[in-house]
Amino acid sequence: ALASGSVLIVTDTNVAPLWLERAEASLKAAGFTVYSAVLPAGEASKSLENYGKLLRLLADKHLTRTDTVVALGGGVMGDLAGFAAATYLRGLRFVQVPTTLLSMVDSSVGGKTAIDLPEGKNLVGAFWQPSLVLCDTACLDTLPKAIFRDGCAEVIKYGILFDRDFFDYLSGTGMEFDREYVIERCVAMKRDVVDRDEFDVGARKLLNLGHTIGHSVEANSRFTLSHGQSVAIGTAIVARAAAAKKILSTEDCGRILKTLRAYGLPVETGDNPEILAGIALSDKKRSGGTLDLIVPEAIGSCKVLPVPVSDVLAWIQEGM
Numbered sequence: 152a153l154a155s156g157s158v159l160i161v162t163d164t165n166v167a168p169l170w171l172e173r174a175e176a177s178l179k180a181a182g183f184t185v186y187s188a189v190l191p192a193g194e195a196s197k198s199l200e201n202y203g204k205l206l207r208l209l210a211d212k213h214l215t216r217t218d219t220v221v222a223l224g225g226g227v228m229g230d231l232a233g234f235a236a237a238t239y240l241r242g243l244r245f246v247q248v249p250t251t252l253l254s255m256v257d258s259s260v261g262g263k264t265a266i267d268l269p270e271g272k273n274l275v276g277a278f279w280q281p282s283l284v285l286c287d288t289a290c291l292d293t294l295p296k297a298i299f300r301d302g303c304a305e306v307i308k309y310g311i312l313f314d315r316d317f318f319d320y321l322s323g324t325g326m327e328f329d330r331e332y333v334i335e336r337c338v339a340m341k342r343d344v345v346d347r348d349e350f351d352v353g354a355r356k357l358l359n360l361g362h363t364i365g366h367s368v369e370a371n372s373r374f375t376l377s378h379g380q381s382v383a384i385g386t387a388i389v390a391r392a393a394a395a396k397k398i399l400s401t402e403d404c405g406r407i408l409k410t411l412r413a414y415g416l417p418v419e420t421g422d423n424p425e426i427l428a429g430i431a432l433s434d435k436k437r438s439g440g441t442l443d444l445i446v447p448e449a450i451g452s453c454k455v456l457p458v459p460v461s462d463v464l465a466w467i468q469e470g471m
Contacts, residue, residue: 161205164190214239220233233277234275251298253298259286272370286334300414300416316451322410366431367427368385386407387418388467390407398446403447419471431463
């Protein structure tokens with residue numbers, strides 16, 4: 152439980168009109184002094200400038216180590232507010248109130264916080280575990296369908312990674328799945344991985360399925376493609392490449408592509424493979440002369456494959 156004190160709610164221009172007033176009223180009724188910051192919606196808000204603004208606001212309002220930062224919104228607000236919480240006074244308590252499917256099943260769990268630089272996504276960050284993550288499925292009722300679909304890319308990712316039966320369930324239901332069951336199952340799978348590898352040096356790398364190439368697609372689109380769309384394309388590319396290399400069966404590759412398509416997610420890109428490879432090689436997942444790609448061996452089983460830098464372009468070309 153949180154002690155009384157001050158709370159800074161960090162939210163965005165999409166979420167504030169829907170949920171901010173209710174969140175402020177609830178915290179005030181519980182005896183908290185409440186401040187709020189409303190930032191523009193979208194990835195561009197994860198900037199050094201906005202990070203600086205939050206730090207200045209925390210200082211201006213005299214928040215102390217017994218006070219709390221609350222992220223109310225999707226993954227962008229969670230990443231930004233979490234990094235401010237992690238670094239102000241060397242760490243304030245942090246609460247995640249995710250309002251999108253993507254943030255409920257993925258980004259709010261596990262303690263990764265970050266901001267972007269012009270050179271790349273999530274290049275400055277910290278591991279800072281939230282004191283509380285509060286998922287209210289009522290928030291999903293106000294989500295535009297496109298944003299809900301975005302989160303489905305991460306949901307499908309968990310099935311491909313760890314649980315063939317879960318993947319089969321998702322293939323069968325489409326977007327009409329049982330929300331509480333799906334969120335609970337995804338959070339449990341992520342929790343188990345983070346428990347084994349909080350700082351992303353081993354098993355946790357698996358959670359980057361579709362992300363290494365997906366981040367390249369996302370950055371190359373100048374973020375006109377959403378995170379979920381980009382992860383879907385990245386997953387499709389790595390699945391096709393794995394099938395071409397006889398690591399993944401043609402049948403399982405086909406099922407992955409078919410399920411992504413059934414959720415209205417893209418599986419192709421017209422991007423230049425050389426540009427995508429160049430962006431991927433500046434990614435923080437690179438270590439020395441290799442880049443870790445997460446490669447499906449079967450639905451429900453994936454491996455971390457260190458790919459030599461010289462082979463990354465060929466992987467992308469085979470997958471496109």
